[in-house]
Amino acid sequence: MSNSRRSAKAEVNYNEVPRNVRIRPYLIITPGLLILIGIMIPFVTAIFLSLTNYSFRLPTWKFIGLRNWINTLTNPSFYRALWVTIKYAFSATLTQMVLGTIIALLLKKDTLFTRILKVLFTFPLMVAPAIAVLIWQLMTSNSVGVLEKLLNVFGVMNFPWASSHSTAMFTAVLIDTWVNTPFVLLLVLAGIQSLPKSPFEAAQVDGASPWFIFKTLTFPMLKPFMYIALLFRLMAALQEFGIIYALTKGGPGDTLMNISLTGYMTAFQYQRLGEALPYLLVLWMIVNITAKYLVKRQRKLAMQAQGY
Amino acid sequence: MASTSTIKKERKDTSALVDTQKNKKAMTALESFGRNAGLCIYALFALFPLLWMILCSFKADAQMYNTVFRFTPTLDNYEAVLLGTDYFRAFFQNLIVSGGAVLLTVVAGVPAAYALARYNFKKKEDVAFQILSFKFAPEIMVILPVFLIFQKIGLYDTYFGLIWVYQLITMPLLIWVVRGYFEDISVEVEQAAQLDGYKWFNVFFKILIPLVKPGLVASGLLAFIFAWNSFTFPLVLSGFNIQTITITSLRYIASDTVHYGQVAVASVIAVLPEIIACLFIQKHLVRGLSFGAVKG
Numbered sequence: 001m002s003n004s005r006r007s008a009k010a011e012v013n014y015n016e017v018p019r020n021v022r023i024r025p026y027l028i029i030t031p032g033l034l035i036l037i038g039i040m041i042p043f044v045t046a047i048f049l050s051l052t053n054y055s056f057r058l059p060t061w062k063f064i065g066l067r068n069w070i071n072t073l074t075n076p077s078f079y080r081a082l083w084v085t086i087k088y089a090f091s092a093t094l095t096q097m098v099l100g101t102i103i104a105l106l107l108k109k110d111t112l113f114t115r116i117l118k119v120l121f122t123f124p125l126m127v128a129p130a131i132a133v134l135i136w137q138l139m140t141s142n143s144v145g146v147l148e149k150l151l152n153v154f155g156v157m158n159f160p161w162a163s164s165h166s167t168a169m170f171t172a173v174l175i176d177t178w179v180n181t182p183f184v185l186l187l188v189l190a191g192i193q194s195l196p197k198s199p200f201e202a203a204q205v206d207g208a209s210p211w212f213i214f215k216t217l218t219f220p221m222l223k224p225f226m227y228i229a230l231l232f233r234l235m236a237a238l239q240e241f242g243i244i245y246a247l248t249k250g251g252p253g254d255t256l257m258n259i260s261l262t263g264y265m266t267a268f269q270y271q272r273l274g275e276a277l278p279y280l281l282v283l284w285m286i287v288n289i290t291a292k293y294l295v296k297r298q299r300k301l302a303m304q305a306q307g308y
Numbered sequence: 309m310a311s312t313s314t315i316k317k318e319r320k321d322t323s324a325l326v327d328t329q330k331n332k333k334a335m336t337a338l339e340s341f342g343r344n345a346g347l348c349i350y351a352l353f354a355l356f357p358l359l360w361m362i363l364c365s366f367k368a369d370a371q372m373y374n375t376v377f378r379f380t381p382t383l384d385n386y387e388a389v390l391l392g393t394d395y396f397r398a399f400f401q402n403l404i405v406s407g408g409a410v411l412l413t414v415v416a417g418v419p420a421a422y423a424l425a426r427y428n429f430k431k432k433e434d435v436a437f438q439i440l441s442f443k444f445a446p447e448i449m450v451i452l453p454v455f456l457i458f459q460k461i462g463l464y465d466t467y468f469g470l471i472w473v474y475q476l477i478t479m480p481l482l483i484w485v486v487r488g489y490f491e492d493i494s495v496e497v498e499q500a501a502q503l504d505g506y507k508w509f510n511v512f513f514k515i516l517i518p519l520v521k522p523g524l525v526a527s528g529l530l531a532f533i534f535a536w537n538s539f540t541f542p543l544v545l546s547g548f549n550i551q552t553i554t555i556t557s558l559r560y561i562a563s564d565t566v567h568y569g570q571v572a573v574a575s576v577i578a579v580l581p582e583i584i585a586c587l588f589i590q591k592h593l594v595r596g597l598s599f600g601a602v603k604g
Contacts, residue, residue, distance in 0.1 A: 024508075025427035029435065032420030032483060035412070035475050036442055042453030043445070049453060099350075106346050117347060119590055124354055125597075126582035128537035130554040133561060134575045135357045138364050144372045144568045146360055178357065183597060190594045190602045228601050239446040242539035242554075246561055260448045267452055268544075280449035291444045 100184025129242030
């Protein structure tokens with residue numbers, strides 16, 4: 001991340017210090033790492049188990065080589081899940097990025113009104129996915145929901161929300177957007193507040209149009225901040241589980257069955273753990289590669305923005 | 309002749325100037341109107357669901373269907389959820405698991421954050437990045453093998469098992485954010501304390517910890533919120549003994565005989581502590597949410 005450039009004065013010269021002091025950092029960091037690595041042993045186990053026919057139903061298991069992987073990669077449901085994952089991740093992330101950036105730009109002026117809004121806008125971000133689904137159920141329910149009553153005024157009756165093929169994705173993305181737009185908003189706003197004043201004053205003196213200022217000054221300078229928001233949002237959206245599970249458990253049909261959901265259902269509903277793991281390992285690879293790429297781009301952009 | 313024409317021309321110029329000024333004023337008025345209108349629309353989208361949730365929690369089931377904003381408030385729903393169900397138990401169990409997770413993270417994570425901030429050892433950046441990458445590991449993938457292992461070694465459905473797994477949520481956050489706060493303290497502060505004869509752990513506890521305390525408390529609270537909200541881990545790793553709020557709330561979802569007032573109460577109880585916590589950490593929120601990448 002951008003703060004990886006450490007200040008040189010925070011470093012201690014190690015050739016002059018005795019051995020017991022030299023190993024001190026490793027000792028200090030050990031408990032933290034042990035706890036985390038203890039949790040990551042399962043990762044190795046996951047790769048191993050993906051090569052077996054392990055199931056909660058069978059008393060024994062045996063090594064079956066790459067059969068799970070071949071089954072998964074030739075299964076059309078894998079590609080459907082992959083497509084749902086990508087569709088969900090991109091529509092949710094894009095909506096949140098655009099909306100969050102617009103609202104952050106609107107909040108730019110520092111008045112009492114915007115100061116209060118900034119605090120209030122952080123509230124949805126604190127809400128757990130399952131609870132967000134509950135809250136939106138109160139909004140969209142066809143019997144008591146206020147949105148249904150509003151739509152009735154416009155002559156739309158019984159809008160199906162999560163229960164129809166055509167609107168389930170929209171509903172899930174809507175809830176995701178409600179929860180997570182403030183995240184983008186906060187990061188972009190922090191970027192806006194860190195912008196230097198002089199280039200903008202110079203542009204205004206030169207009589208540049210607001211759109212030109214945005215295109216050539218604001219946007220490029222905000223880009224590193226937007227990349228961080230994008231990184232965090234895209235990573236989370238690619239593996240979204242809570243909202244979709246609470247909303248429809250992947251339904252109706254397989255409309256919302258992304259890779260996380262399919263992996264979970266294969267392991268626990270159909271009790272085929274060995275078959276579930278290739279799905280999740282592929283997801284892990286996708287997430288990791290995307291994260292590495294975005295982190296690299298972000299570092300480069302942050303350097304450029306600082307004039308390196 | 310010539311002079312009158314110049315005067316006329318000047319007059320025209322000034323009137324044009326007044327015109328553009330008027331235009332500008334109208335433009336800024338229009339702009340601020342548009343700005344505020346946009347903000348109000350988004351505020352409606354962001355805040356109305358929460359408001360509606362609170363309204364519904366005071367509505368009696370009978371009034372739920374035929375009223376919108378005008379109704380006689382009642383506390384029946386709160387009574388039904390708090391006394392009639394085990395939701396309150398789930399609330400406390402959630403508190404124990406999330407609180408325990410944050411406590412363990414602070415004890416083990418703060419020293420790690422300090423080491424990553426101050427010492428310069430081999431593979432430091434790799435270690436730091438590895439810790440961050442735990443955050444990006446898909447929870448479902450991690451949880452399946454953990455489920456098997458926990459069932460074998462008897463950690464399934466126990467407080468300790470959940471607290472341990474929650475470290476994946478809380479530890480990377482705390483280490484990365486608190487590391488940044490340590491780096492903000494100039495190394496001279498430490499050296500001065502050492503010259504005064506303090507041992508290094510005294511420097512750590514008596515000088516550094518008080519200095520990073522605001523940031524530490526804020527990131528601890530944020531880690532608590534993340535842990536409180538965790539869904540996947542308790543869904544797979546808790547059974548009858550331990551039920552967190554996010555899992556217990558599932559029973560209110562999408563059932564036909566639902567009491568909507570109780571749904572609202574369940575949400576209010578789950579959300580309220582988080583919103584209160586969120587008010588305390590506003591200053592550190594951006595920094596915490598971005599794992600220290602943006603020092604807002």
